[in-house]
Amino acid sequence: MQRFSEAAENNKNHILLVLQERLPPNARVLEIGSGSGQHALHIAAEMKSIIWQPTERSEGMPDLEKNLSDYGSPNILGPLQLDLSSEQWPDTDTNCVYSANVMHIINEKLGESLVRGVGKNLSEEGLFILYGPYKYSGDFTTQSNAEFDTWLKGRDPNSGIRDFEWVTDLANQHGLSLQADLSMPANNQMLIFQK
Numbered sequence: 001m002q003r004f005s006e007a008a009e010n011n012k013n014h015i016l017l018v019l020q021e022r023l024p025p026n027a028r029v030l031e032i033g034s035g036s037g038q039h040a041l042h043i044a045a046e047m048k049s050i051i052w053q054p055t056e057r058s059e060g061m062p063d064l065e066k067n068l069s070d071y072g073s074p075n076i077l078g079p080l081q082l083d084l085s086s087e088q089w090p091d092t093d094t095n096c097v098y099s100a101n102v103m104h105i106i107n108e109k110l111g112e113s114l115v116r117g118v119g120k121n122l123s124e125e126g127l128f129i130l131y132g133p134y135k136y137s138g139d140f141t142t143q144s145n146a147e148f149d150t151w152l153k154g155r156d157p158n159s160g161i162r163d164f165e166w167v168t169d170l171a172n173q174h175g176l177s178l179q180a181d182l183s184m185p186a187n188n189q190m191l192i193f194q195k
């Protein structure tokens with residue numbers, strides 16, 4: 001497995017359990033920032049009626065392609081390039097956009113581009129699922145998230161854990177309303193929006 005992520009390995013089953021409850025059986029999932037593809041591989045293998053479209057920016061594509069070709073299942077489509085610095089999204093028919101651990105890695109402008117792209121590309125009543133850590137009223141949910149934020153900013157001062165209120169306001173501006181905010185293990189949240 002290229003770019004194996006221990007965190008993705010630990011959280012993939014918790015995420016699966018939520019998606020099994022929340023996704024329609026015919027979900028056509030567009031994933032943004034698939035990374036190693038561990039979530040795509042696990043969830044698609046366990047939910048055989050859904051179609052999963054992984055995407056990545058160009059530098060991450062070779063590793064993602066290798067992992068999907070080594071371990072993929074028939075309901076995972078070949079990965080497509082999608083870089084949030086471009087407004088150009090691949091032409092896909094999707095009723096669920098899924099993005100895990102991306103919002104705190106990218107800068108605010110790219111975060112806005114992500115939500116704007118979802119608003120444009122998601123079908124009516126489709127779901128937008130955003131997994132990762134958030135702050136509430138400016139406060140971290142735990143000390144370890146505060147430390148994680150400091151670490152992130154040491155790598156890229158424009159990255160960092162986003163405010164829940166900033167994300168939900170942005171989503172509202174693009175026609176997406178919050179359906180659920182689920183607390184997940186390891187100080188993460190699963191935000192679920194509907195168009």
Ligand SMILES: C[S@@+](CC[C@H](N)C(=O)[O-])C[C@H]1O[C@@H](n2cnc3c(N)ncnc32)[C@H](O)[C@@H]1O
Nearest residue numbers: 008033034035057060083084085100101102105
């Ligand atoms: C922390 S990793 C998360 C990977 C995977 N979703 C997971 O949860 O294990 C963040 C991902 O965001 C992607 N990313 C960073 N900047 C991006 C951009 N401008 N457009 C699209 N993806 C980007 C990275 O390539 C990386 O795969």
